[in-house]
Amino acid sequence: GIVGKEKWVTPQNTVVNEDGSIVFTPPAYEEMLAPVREDKIRCFDNAMDEIDGQLVRSISDLMVAMLVPAPIDATPDENTLEKSRNVLVSLWRAQEQNRALRAQVQTAQSVEEVQGIEPVTVDKGKLTATF
Template sequence: MVSLCQEVNAYAQEHPEQVTDEPAPPVPTEAELLEIAKASKLAELNRVMDDTDKKLVRSTSDLVSALLTPDALTVHLTGAKATNSEQLQQSMCIFARLRSVQEWNRQLRTSVEIAQTVEDVQAIEPVLASSKIAEFMGKE
């Protein structure tokens, strides 16, 4: 049994006037490859920042809740010790960590935008909120 490739090859040799070479697709330029890499990395950073924004909403809610409970309000107004002051401190620290993660990722986004090579872009890794919170909580 003759394979399809062999049949096509035999036909092409018998009828060269009907055979044309298809041009190879154009090879992307370095500038095009850089733009593709930048777009991909910026999309990755945006996904990470969106995830961090969601965590910030939750953290803000926890912080407001801790501030508005009677014990926390007493601590805030009088400086007296309260049972949930530790929760308030933890909420404030997590909130601050999340804000710093967002700032780092904004700076990384700027680094991507000004990168000159694909390798420079690929070397940039987003800062993940979950790893910074785990680090704070001593779970790393």
């Protein structure tokens, strides 16, 4: 039957016989899985690009904090660099998890399996570090 495969019914894989019966040849499972997999990989790429942007900003902020002399009236905050380091570690871990999950998407064998894998995203509010 074609239940659940209606969107795949095309003139190329459907034949109407003289008696009015319809013969549907479903596409190969890989053909149905490929677009779902591509969409999910694009989702992972977008999430990873966003984290990359945050990594660049975090590293830049950390470099500025280390290279620019603090104003004379600034009160030293011993935790500032540690907080910044924690932000970087969190971002690196998120990227590491996303690389592993993205690899799972590429080897997933069903549409449901692909759809069940979600990228790790970071809450920008939880990653703030001030310099």
